[in-house]
Amino acid sequence: MFSKLPIDENFTGKPSRKKPMFPVNERLHAFLKQHGREVKLPVAYRDLQRFTYTLPLTDKEGKPTMWESVVYDKREWDYLREGLVRIYAILKTEGDMSYSKHLDVARVDYCAFGNSQPFRVRIVNKFNDNYDHYYIKVADASRIYGLELEHMLSPNRITFFTHNQTLVEEHIPGIPGDVFINQHLDRPETNKIRLAKEFVKFNERCFVRLLGDMRSYNFVVDITPDIEDFQYRIRAIDFDQQSYEGRKNLYLPQFFRQNFPLVETALKYLNKESIEQYQTEERTMMTFRLVSARYRIKELLDIMGKDRISTPEKMRQLSEELSSFHHHNQHLLKCHNMGKLVKEHLKVCLRKNLFLIPRFKGRFED
Structure with a gap:
């Protein structure tokens, strides 16, 4: 995606000023219990x-x-x-x-x-x-959907609990993205190639599961010492904008102005083939996670598909942008609910990888 979508200096990267809270309905409460x-x-x-x-x-x-x-x-x-x-x-x-x-x-x-x-x-x-x-x-419903999808589709596990309309979340450790960019990115010990690889994968994860507003202060960078060097993991810490916005680019961290130093690092140290390799690696890993938790994910997406977590205008805008300008897939236009759009988008993005798994091939359309 990096190789096809250059940095857009005119993109302001500003989500809705005030996103409404969506109540947790009975079906979601039953799922959580x-x-x-x-x-x-x-x-x-x-x-x-x-x-x-x-x-x-x-x-x-x-x-x-x-x-x-x-x-x-x-x-x-x-x-x-x-x-x-x-x-x-x-x-x-x-x-x-x-x-x-x-x-x-x-x-x-x-x-x-x-x-x-x-x-x-x-x-x-x-x-x-x-x-x-x-x-x-x-306890905002869209945030809970985001936390659950992060838990099941990302390499990270998250502990959180709800009680009626209260949500308790564990602290996610790491260096805030804006602090990392300002204080750590240009340090001599920073391995920019590995960091660039991780940012490409993070960008892919957010887009596939439609997690929006990943400006630098909404994610952290976790640094782990490795053999002779360091490994990096970028983790989302704010799930408020799970599949709410209507603009496709708001689901791609590469388009936020605050993240441009990381985008420039990726474009400097990675070629087109490497970027595509890392994108494929991340989609493959997401596919394995989807298969291992398919019943729980299907149950969650079915509840999500009957819930209201965005406006009809934003849902139509997103389905049109994803269908016409990205996937060129008319099935996305048939979704009349944001939860159903998330489910269909996962299928479109991971279809190729899903059919490579024999035990899951026949159950793909469930």
């Missing part, structure tokens, strides 16, 4: 909204961030504190509190920027001051 995602939580999102005031939060260099630390009155805090530690135990030890006596809540942060307005909870080990984070958000 069946697969162990629906868990009774001691603290709900609305409980955290009862803070008294906020304080600006700065980074290690004293620069302002998009987060604010929230402060509660003592009675409220005593109630929340115990519940927040219990939620961390649910995330990490399936609710076993015997390992939580040395844990405490260091602080709770709030971000009014963006659609989800999350709370970030910092849990600290009182013995050695080591800390970890997790997030509490409103």
Whole structure:
């Protein structure tokens, strides 16, 4: 795709200013409960909204961030504190509190920027001051679909739980993409060839499963030491824009202006054949993941296909752009729901790879 779609300097790469929250319907609730995602939580999102005031939060260099630390009155805090530690135990030890006596809540942060307005909870080990984070958000249906598809179709596994209209997500570690581009990309130890390969694969993953708005601050770069060098993994951390937008290019990270340094790195260090090889590798791996979890994915996509997670105008625009300007496949125009479009798009993108797997060939159209 990189070889066919050059950088478009005129593309602003701006998704909708305010995406609406879509409620979790009964069918999706039943799916989450069946697969162990629906868990009774001691603290709900609305409980955290009862803070008294906020304080600006700065980074290690004293620069302002998009987060604010929230402060509660003592009675409220005593109630929340115990519940927040219990939620961390649910995330990490399936609710076993015997390992939580040395844990405490260091602080709770709030971000009014963006659609989800999350709370970030910092849990600290009182013995050695080591800390970890997790997030509490409103349970938006499109975000949950995005998390599930990431869990099943990407090389990453994600732990999250819901309870009624509350969503709890684990922290995804890594260097924020914008920080990596500004501070790490041009370091001498950065292996730009391996980084370019990973960005091509990340670009492919997002497009095939229609995950949008992957601007640099919506993904992280995970660096792993390897034999004589480093390996890189780019991971999405924001799933708010799962198959919502109508513009095709919003599902391709290569078109966002914030990502241009990574695109330029890919075009500099990879030729056309290498790019196509890495795209094929990623689609092949996605196909194997799809086959191994096909019943769960089919169940999720069937629910998604009857849910409302976008507007009719955006759905029509996306189906027309994918059909007319990319795949030249009229079947995409017959989709009248964004969930059905995601399912059909997966089939179109992975059809060639699916038919190479004998045990799945006859079940492809299920």
